[in-house]
Each structure stands twice: as structure tokens, then as C-alpha cells.
Amino acid sequence: MAEPLVELQGVTFGYGRVPVVENIDLHLHPGQFAGLLGPSGSGKTTILKLILGMLSPQRGTVFVDGNDLQGRPSRRVAYVPQLETIDWNFPVTVEQVVLMGRIKQMGLLPWASRADKHAAAEMMERLGIGEMRKRHIRDLSGGQQQRTFLARALLANPDLLVLDEPTAGVDMGTQENVLRLLAELNRGGVTILMTTHDLNAAAAHIPWVICMNRSVVASGPPDQVFTPKILAATYKGNMVVFRHNDMLFVGQQPHDHTYRDLMPNPVPGDEIVKPDGTLPALSPETEKLIHSDVKEQQWISS
Amino acid sequence: MDQLLTPFQFEFFRYGFIAALLVGALCGMIGVYIVLRGMSYIGHGLSHAIFGGAVASYVLGWNFYLGAGLWGFVAALLINQTTRRYRIGADAAIGIITTASFAIGVAIISRYRRFTTNFDAALFGNVLGVTLNDILIIAAVTVFTLAIIFFLYKQLLFITFDREVASSYGVRVEWIDALFAFVLASAIIVSMQTLGVTLIAAALVIPPIVTRMLTDSFSHMMVGSVLIGALTAALGMYLSFQLDVASGAMIVLVGAFLFVLALALREVRRIRRPRLESELLVPITARDLLE
Numbered sequence: 186m187a188e189p190l191v192e193l194q195g196v197t198f199g200y201g202r203v204p205v206v207e208n209i210d211l212h213l214h215p216g217q218f219a220g221l222l223g224p225s226g227s228g229k230t231t232i233l234k235l236i237l238g239m240l241s242p243q244r245g246t247v248f249v250d251g252n253d254l255q256g257r258p259s260r261r262v263a264y265v266p267q268l269e270t271i272d273w274n275f276p277v278t279v280e281q282v283v284l285m286g287r288i289k290q291m292g293l294l295p296w297a298s299r300a301d302k303h304a305a306a307e308m309m310e311r312l313g314i315g316e317m318r319k320r321h322i323r324d325l326s327g328g329q330q331q332r333t334f335l336a337r338a339l340l341a342n343p344d345l346l347v348l349d350e351p352t353a354g355v356d357m358g359t360q361e362n363v364l365r366l367l368a369e370l371n372r373g374g375v376t377i378l379m380t381t382h383d384l385n386a387a388a389a390h391i392p393w394v395i396c397m398n399r400s401v402v403a404s405g406p407p408d409q410v411f412t413p414k415i416l417a418a419t420y421k422g423n424m425v426v427f428r429h430n431d432m433l434f435v436g437q438q439p440h441d442h443t444y445r446d447l448m449p450n451p452v453p454g455d456e457i458v459k460p461d462g463t464l465p466a467l468s469p470e471t472e473k474l475i476h477s478d479v480k481e482q483q484w485i486s487s
Numbered sequence: 488m489d490q491l492l493t494p495f496q497f498e499f500f501r502y503g504f505i506a507a508l509l510v511g512a513l514c515g516m517i518g519v520y521i522v523l524r525g526m527s528y529i530g531h532g533l534s535h536a537i538f539g540g541a542v543a544s545y546v547l548g549w550n551f552y553l554g555a556g557l558w559g560f561v562a563a564l565l566i567n568q569t570t571r572r573y574r575i576g577a578d579a580a581i582g583i584i585t586t587a588s589f590a591i592g593v594a595i596i597s598r599y600r601r602f603t604t605n606f607d608a609a610l611f612g613n614v615l616g617v618t619l620n621d622i623l624i625i626a627a628v629t630v631f632t633l634a635i636i637f638f639l640y641k642q643l644l645f646i647t648f649d650r651e652v653a654s655s656y657g658v659r660v661e662w663i664d665a666l667f668a669f670v671l672a673s674a675i676i677v678s679m680q681t682l683g684v685t686l687i688a689a690a691l692v693i694p695p696i697v698t699r700m701l702t703d704s705f706s707h708m709m710v711g712s713v714l715i716g717a718l719t720a721a722l723g724m725y726l727s728f729q730l731d732v733a734s735g736a737m738i739v740l741v742g743a744f745l746f747v748l749a750l751a752l753r754e755v756r757r758i759r760r761p762r763l764e765s766e767l768l769v770p771i772t773a774r775d776l777l778e
Contacts, residue, residue, distance in 0.1 A: 285649075
């Protein structure tokens with residue numbers, strides 16, 4: 186096996202006296218596509234920042250490509266932040282954001298050279314946002330915004346792409362597009378590490394998952410790691426795992442009630458649920474909207 | 488026509504006019520970064536902090552520009568560090584550090600009452616006192632600032648847009664922050680005589696805000712803010728002579744007028760803009776689907 190691209194050895198870090206992450210040992214090999222999972226406050230983003238050299242460990246060492254980072258960023262790593270942290274009213278175009286990825290290669294002059302613009306244009310074309318280059322970042326859809334920040338990261342020509350919740354705050358279709366794109370980039374040779382809260386998306390698209398809650402609980406392929414026991418240790422809650430046609434689904438385990446026990450009538454004051462507990466038939470228009478594929482999957486909820 | 492040009496016959500006005508023009512452009516240029524970083528209050532706070540430094544350097548017999556400059560630079564660095572290390576909001580850090588520094592100045596004044604008149608000028612601006620030497624210093628700071636912004640344009644843009652991420656792309660954020668604090672402190676010190684401590688904040692904030700309302704482009708905002716800053720200052724100076732009003736106050740009033748004008752223009756644009764299809768759609772509820 187090749188030498189690890191990223192290696193964390195006994196890493197502990199905290200913002201105050203209480204450590205956020207403790208005694209972390211983690212390896213990431215070239216070409217890997219890994220997801221970092223855990224509840225809020227479990228230290229996922231802290232791990233990313235340690236790998237990015239934005240934080241220095243209080244104990245232990247972070248190596249990138251064999252070099253001890255010591256709180257300095259590595260040129261081989263590029264970062265895609267959470268979209269929620271971006272100021273969408275900032276006066277920049279898509280092209281200006283993408284060009285930021287080339288900041289270390291650009292000269293002293295304030296404007297981008299022809300070569301810089303060409304490289305940015307190629308990257309935008311590759312990610313399908315070529316036509317948007319002159320648009321303000323606010324005027325993009327969620328998927329296009331994610332692609333813009335991916336293009337910025339990829340323009341830095343990294344070996345490792347680090348993404349903080351790239352699927353947060355976007356619809357399911359965009360989520361799938363983003364994850365497919367990441368898988369494509371991974372097949373093209375880029376090592377990827379991303380955090381996510383979406384266990385089902387991780388099960389479907391990410392070949393290696395690391396479950397953590399202040400320390401690493403388990404790591405491996407989703408079908409080995411996503412077990413009720415490991416998920417309970419990670420999230421401190423009951424979860425159920427379904428398998429269907431080689432696919433894995435994770436759901437919350439109801440404790441002693443279902444939502445119908447709690448609220449039989451979803452619209453208060455409007456008795457849309459029949460006395461026998463059944464819901465009224467859907468209108469023909471709604472029936473048409475439901476794709477036959479979706480109907481087939483209804484065994485999960487029944 | 489001769490009457491319109493009358494003020495330019497006086498040397499003090501010519502000096503004051505040139506100083507105001509440069510200060511307006513300088514504050515407009517730096518103001519873009521201040522406003523986009525969400526630190527609009529820093530101009531107000533830092534000018535008050537520097538007032539403490541100006542009084543202290545007067546008492547200690549130091550050169551005004553050196554003493555007040557060093558004081559302002561240290562105050563700006565302290566604000567930056569307090570905000571980052573102790574997770575105190577920028578507004579609170581500015582409030583504590585700059586008012587404490589201003590209080591030092593007031594305490595010294597109340598102890599040595601003899602020079603209160605000079606500091607009235609520092610508080611409210613006194614364009615009559617602008618000398619050729621002052622103009623040269625303002626010009627030097629403007630050229631220095633222009634050079635810093637020219638050569639660090641991309642880095643400053645990245646830091647202003649996405650500070651945390653910029654460091655992971657190899658931008659030396661701490662170093663550039665310190666340099667920017669120095670530039671800001673220098674700009675405020677050279678602006679004190681023309682605008683006065685109490686009105687500098689407006690010169691830093693109004694031009695970029697006015698331009699921001701008219702454009703979505705960073706480079707246009709930069710150029711526009713410099714032009715509006717210079718225009719505001721020049722027009723304010725001219726009107727202050729004609730109407731016999733304090734120069735700093737008049738410059739700020741012209742800026743405020745342009746702000747109202749920009750607001751009105753934006754409102755007109757908004758009304759004239761054709762509505763997007765998505766704005767015309769009526770949201771569908773679950774109830775609609777069930778019926």
C-alpha cells in the first residue's frame with residue numbers, strides 16, 4: 186500500500202480546557218474518497234482545520250505527504266468551505282472566486298494574466314459553470330454555487346480536496362449531483378475527505394467512512410461501519426439500518442410512538458384523517474406526480 | 488464665473504481643497520475593505536483611539552505623526568488580536584479599546600487644561616491650518632496605500648471575502664492584517680486635520696456604501712468609492728467656504744446627500760426591474776395536493 190497522504194498521530198485539540206478531539210489516529214491514502222461523520226460538535230470540522238494547517242494540535246502530529254504541518258497550510262491540500270459561511274452579497278463574480286484558487290501562482294499585478302484566465306475558464310467548463318463566469322455568485326443555484334467553490338479548490342491543483350459539508354443546505358437532486366461529481370474527480374486521481382451529516386448519501390456515494398465523536402469510533406466501508414451498534418456509539422441515539430438491492434438505508438428508530446400517535450391530524454382543526462385512521466385518497470393530479478419507481482419503494486415505510 | 492472661483496484665490500483654501508481631495512480619495516479606497524469586512528465602526532473607534540495618542544505625544548513632546556501613528560497602529564492590532572484570540576465580537580473589542588484610548592486623551596487634557604483649543608481642531612477638523620507639509624504627508628500616505636492595494640489587491644480581496652479559507656490557500660493573513668492596520672491608522676491620522684476625529688468614520692463608510700448600492704463588481708466598487716470620496720470631499724470643501732460651515736461637517740453632509748440619492752436610484756431601479764417568473768409563482772401547499 187502507498188504511503189499515507191494524510192496521517193494524524195495521537196492528535197488532541199481543544200479551544201479551551203476541554204478537548205474537542207482527543208487522541209485521533211487517522212490515515213488517508215492517495216486516491217481515497219472518505220467521509221467524516223458524527224454529530225454536531227463531534228470535532229469533524231476541527232479535524233479538517235488541523236489537516237488544512239489552520240489549527241495546530243495541542244498534542245500529536247499531523248503529517249501531509251510525510252511532512253509535519255505544525256500549523257502551516259500545505260500546498261497539496263485545497264479546501265471547500267460550507268456554503269453557509271459564504272457572504273453571498275459580496276461583490277464578486279464566479280470567475281473572480283475561481284481565480285482565488287490560483288493565488289499562489291499569480292503575479293504581483295492586480296489583474297489576472299491570460300494564462301490565469303485560461304486555466305480558470307477551462308476549470309469552469311469542466312465543472313459545467315463556464316457560461317456563468319461573469320455572473321454574481323448570488324445569482325447561482327445551490328449546485329452551481331458548490332461547483333464554483335469546487336472549481337476554486339481544483340484550480341489550486343491539489344492532491345487532497347477537503348470539503349466541509351458540501352451537501353448541506355441543498356436539495357436532494359443537487360446533493361446527488363455534487364456527490365457524483367466528487368466521485369468523478371476521485372476517479373480522476375484526487376483524494377477526497379468530506380464531512381457530512383447525511384448518512385444515506387454517505388452510504389450511497391462514499392466508499393470509506395470514518396465515524397467520530399471526539400475520537401474515532403470506527404472507520405471502513407459503509408456496509409461494515411453502518412451498524413446500529415456503531416451508529417449508537419457515534420450519535421448516542423437509536424438507529425435502524427435497512428438493506429435493499431445492495432443499498433444501505435439508515436433511519437431513526439421511533440422510541441414509543443410514531444408521528445401519527447403524536448398528531449393524528451397534521452392540519453390542526455381540519456379532520457383530513459378518516460375515523461378509521463386512514464388518509465384520504467390522493468387527487469388524480471397528485472397520483473400522476475408520483476413516479477411508479479417511488480411507489481415500488483414504499484415497502485420501506487410500510 | 489469669477490465669483491465661483493473666488494475661494495481658489497486664497498492659499499489656505501487651495502491647500503485645504505487639495506488635502507480634502509486626497510483624504511476623500513484615500514478614505515474611499517480603504518473604506519471598501521472596512522465596509523466589506525463588516526467593520527464600519529472601526530474608523531470611528533480608531534480615530535478616537537488616535538486622539539488619545541495625539542494628546543499623549545503632545546505632552547511627551549513627540550512628533551504628532553509618529554506618536555499618534557504608533558498609538559493608532561497598536562490600537563488596530565489590539566482590536567484584531569482581541570477579536571481573534573478571545574472570541575470577542577469586533578464591535579465590542581473596538582468599543583473597549585478605542586474608548587479607553589480616547590479616555591486617556593481626555594484625562595490628559597483635563598490634567599493639562601492649557602491646550603484645549605488645539606484639540607477642538609483635532610475633534611472637528613480645521614482646514615485653515617493645513618500646510619504644504621501636511622499635504623505632502625497626506626500625498627505620501629495616499630501613494631503608499633495605493634501601492635499596498637495595487638500589489639496586494641488579490642490577497643486583500645481573498646481575505647476580505649473569505650478570511651479563514653484564504654490562510655489555507657497560503658495567503659499570509661496575519662501579516663497582511665498587520666499591514667492593513669498600519670495603513671488604516673496612517674490614513675486616519677492624516678485625515679484628522681481636515682475631517683476631525685468625529686467625522687472620519689463617515690468618510691470611510693459613506694463612499695463605499697454609496698458605490699455598493701450601484702454596482703455588484705468589486706473593482707467598480709473600488710474605483711467608484713475613490714471617485715465618490717474625492718468628489719464628496721471637494722464639493723464639501725467648496726460648499727463649506729461658500730456657506731461658512733465647518734469643512735468636516737460639510738463633507739459628511741454632502742456624503743449623506745449622495746447616500747440618499749443612491750438609495751432613491753436603487754429604489755427606482757427596483758421598481759422598474761421586470762419581476763422574475765419565480766416571484767410570480769404561488770406556493771403549492773400539501774393541502775392543494777390533497778384536494
